[in-house]
Amino acid sequence: MIMKWRGWALATGVLAVSAMAQAAPPTAAMLSNACAGCHGTNGGSAGPTMPSLAGQSKEAIEVAMKKFKSGERPGTIMGRLAKGYSEAEVTAMAELFSKQKLHITTQTLDKAKIAKGASLQESNCGRCHIEDGKEGKDDTPAMASQWLPYMQMQMADYLSGKRKMPEKMKEKVDPMSKEDIEALLHFYASVK
Numbered sequence: 001m002i003m004k005w006r007g008w009a010l011a012t013g014v015l016a017v018s019a020m021a022q023a024a025p026p027t028a029a030m031l032s033n034a035c036a037g038c039h040g041t042n043g044g045s046a047g048p049t050m051p052s053l054a055g056q057s058k059e060a061i062e063v064a065m066k067k068f069k070s071g072e073r074p075g076t077i078m079g080r081l082a083k084g085y086s087e088a089e090v091t092a093m094a095e096l097f098s099k100q101k102l103h104i105t106t107q108t109l110d111k112a113k114i115a116k117g118a119s120l121q122e123s124n125c126g127r128c129h130i131e132d133g134k135e136g137k138d139d140t141p142a143m144a145s146q147w148l149p150y151m152q153m154q155m156a157d158y159l160s161g162k163r164k165m166p167e168k169m170k171e172k173v174d175p176m177s178k179e180d181i182e183a184l185l186h187f188y189a190s191v192k
């Protein structure tokens with residue numbers, strides 16, 4: 001008898017949940033709550049190994065999610081996570097993040113490296129990482145005020161070949177010294 005009741009409760013519980021899901025598809029704000037633990041409540045990263053999403057272009061976020069999903073871009077967490085979202089859901093969230101104001105971080109950075117990076121960035125990276133990295137051309141991610149440790153990890157993945165560098169970016173990065181690249185990342189992290 002008890003078993004019967006329990007079965008009935010379970011069945012109706014499931015029905016109630018699926019009816020709810022049909023009634024209201026989750027909004028972008030609801031969906032992006034699942035990102036807030038790491039990417040912050042307003043797209044401003046919650047910690048130095050995670051990127052801010054606020055102010056990134058819609059295209060940059062969509063392409064990143066596609067590459068995480070397919071496994072083309074390596075990740076500690078995003079590969080598994082990206083698989084849980086449909087293209088339409090990603091687009092809705094990307095639109096929301098792209099409208100948020102760039103997140104400004106305060107980090108301890110090296111002044112000499114910032115100055116050196118500033119002198120190198122326009123001619124080497126500025127074609128795609130435009131406006132001092134506050135914006136990105138097409139699917140280029142914004143880098144202004146992004147955490148230095150996050151950018152260093154991404155650059156290490158590019159240089160080791162784990163993450164595939166865009167051809168035109170590779171042409172610029174390959175001839176550079178380690179020091180030059182480090183200086184550039186300090187520069188981008190410093191932009192407010």
Ligand code: HEC
Pocket residue numbers: 031032034035036037038039049050051052053060061062064065074075076077078079081093141142
């Ligand atoms: C548990 C922490 C965590 C959660 C939750 C999370 N992310 Fe991430 N995200 C990361 C980390 C860490 C990275 C860096 C890549 C990696 O290591 O996976 C990242 C990278 C990204 C990037 C690449 C940004 C860039 O500048 O290249 C995008 C886009 C992104 N996440 C979107 C999302 C979206 C959308 C959600 C919510 C549906 C989400 N993430 C939820 C931790 C998280």
Ligand code: HEC
Pocket residue numbers: 051063064067073124125126127128129139140141142143151154155163164165166168169172173181184185
């Ligand atoms: C021809 C355009 C182009 C040029 C030039 C370029 N980049 Fe990029 N950069 C991109 C694109 C596109 C991505 C994202 C590609 C991907 O999906 O991995 C990117 C990603 C990055 C990232 C990872 C950011 C993140 O949030 O995931 C770093 C760091 C970076 N670039 C540094 C540089 C530096 C430093 C230079 C100059 C030496 C440079 N790039 C030159 C187009 C460019």
